[in-house]
Amino acid sequence: MLIYILREINIPRTEINVWETVSYYFQKDKKQLSNEFQDFHDRLTYKYPCLSESSDTVWGDGPLINNFGDKVACIDLIIGFSKEEEKKSIQALNYIVSLATEFNFDLYLEGTNKIIRPNKVARKYDQLTSKGIILALILMSLFNISDHVYNIENEIPFKPTGGKRAIVDVAFYGIAKVCIKVVDYDTLQFILKNITIIVIIWYLYDIYNYFIFKRRSQYLIRSSKKFRRN
Known part of the structure; x- marks a missing residue:
């Protein structure tokens, strides 16, 4: 061959x-x-x-x-x-x-x-992994902001964690104070749940496309074995 x-x-x-x-x-x-x-x-x-x-x-x-x-x-x-x-x-x-x-x-x-194009398969996997990490961080951030909105609505005192994490907490708390002027906690939770569902479906679709692409490449490689008797 x-x-x-x-x-x-x-x-x-x-x-x-x-x-x-x-x-x-x-x-x-x-x-x-x-x-x-x-x-x-x-x-x-x-x-x-x-x-x-x-x-x-x-x-x-x-x-x-x-x-x-x-x-x-x-x-x-x-x-x-x-x-x-x-x-x-x-x-x-x-x-x-x-x-x-x-x-x-x-x-x-x-x-x-x-x-x-085996390198394209590898690149698609790297892109898929990176996208998954980014989407997970975005969702975690949104739900963190949602928690701060809940605390503000219920007048629970803001207590930032120590170290570098405190800077992130302060930033999320500031965003939450802006959000609460526009939307309440229940509405924000509803929006976030729908965003989460959309993101998960979108990511699962990307995973599906990746495996379809990978299987096509692998099929071409495996199918080449039939030429051993030609």
């Missing part, structure tokens, strides 16, 4: 003939080996030795470095018939995907007509 690794080549998702585009870039790419591809190759062959160095390998040809250029590299990965050989080859494929994520490379697996 041939795996094409793309560096700084942006192939649109709307591209119909992905293989023809990848093949064009590969044939055109006769420049000197890039430093990034050199590092990629060195780390790859450190874990899975090149065919020119060992016969016990997952690669179909060698030296592997000959298939690396400036923008495109081509790797011939052998996926064997036995379970042990297949397991080793799939582990190598996963390692290629992991390295591509780290180097921000895209992948094209022979016969899929799709570009796999």
